[in-house]
Amino acid sequence: MTDDAKKRAAEAALEEVRDGMTLGLGTGSTAVHFVRLVGERGFDVRGVPSSDDTAALAQEVGIELAVPDETTRIDLAVDGADEVDPDGHLIKGGGGALLREKIVAQAAERFVIIADASKRVTQLGAFPLPVEIERFGWGLTVRALREALAAAGQEGAELTLRPAKGGSGFALTDGGNYIVDARLGRIHDPAALDAALTMVPGVVTTGLFIGLADRIIYGTETGTENQDVR
Template sequence: MEPKRAAAEKAVAYIHDGMVVGLGTGTTAYWAIQQIGKRVQEGLHIRAIATSSHSESLARELGIPIVSFSEIDGIDLTIDGADEVDLAWNVTKGGGGALLREKIVASASKRLVIIVDESKLAPQLGRFPLPVEIVKFGHEWTLKRLASLGCQATLRTFSSGDGPYITDNGNYIADCAFGRITNPQILHEQINQIPGVVDNGLFIGMAGSVVVGYRDGSVRELEKESL
């Protein structure tokens, strides 16, 4: 079985009747939503909040009941993918363009389960450019301020070439190539202090579990290590 799918199916086993479930965004989260849809069709009763319009559309197609934050008091469990995970479970997210909604949902969750394949594991974050959601106004200046932190900051564009990528919230995304992030907590704070930044893709101390799928077909839940 494909590693991402195997990790997703293991994580979905944590879902029980009556839960409010956060649905992630991206290629790995896709498999989780598919498996959740299958369980709902088999009789699982849950409610869900999606982190993107794409995930919400997929969930509705599969018969997963979607609710809004006005209808719930919190989220029991969120399953989402990641672009990178370090040994202490600091996570980089936002490659799929939904980092802000993913962070809102994660912060409202009692437990965040991160699902990845082994290629996303790293001793230190930074290999994958850090996504930062920024407002349109003055974005040129915001990019310069981000670059002053020691990265190459590039405005994300649509793969079709149709101009800057627009998030579901109507903002831009800056992809910031640091190469190596030595202190994720400090960098998170520095980035979010820049006017024009909405939030960044560093998820610090938010993951409650990390489930990894391997090329040999095995799946395991990682043990957290101190850095």
């Protein structure tokens, strides 16, 4: 039923799409439904993909791709999420595309999240927080992350360098960086934690998306539910 719920959310997001738009295309299992549906319905749009996998899928279903520059206007970005709290703050990055996803979300005029209802939580943190880091001196960066987390009241966090699929070596983002997954349990102040971790040298970005979402569309067993954030 979860996959059906994801598809319902993706279908509902199509109501936001208009011909002539430039769309930010997210990454992950729910975003896959959206990208496929946009292609199947034949919308006259251009896509700015947030990962190489999404770019390949968009081309497969006939969506023209745009290479963004300073003049690019992204009218609407649609993406999934790993957790969403009552304020619309997110944890993203389970699919490993957090930096490009955040660049696209930040640039978009409107950012819509599509997710099955299980992603709705009262407090962020049960899902491990992805942190994208530079490969050079990664051990020093991990040590500094532990110190920053402790200073932020998140003592005892379990930090793991994400393994590559197949179990050989470590996973790399499309930009060639490592991902640290931080198991925190609960995040008491997502905005403050994001700011603190982003200041650590070697950190590229975190999977905390603060104040970016305009609407969350949750797919349920019978339909969809909307949460308008701003």
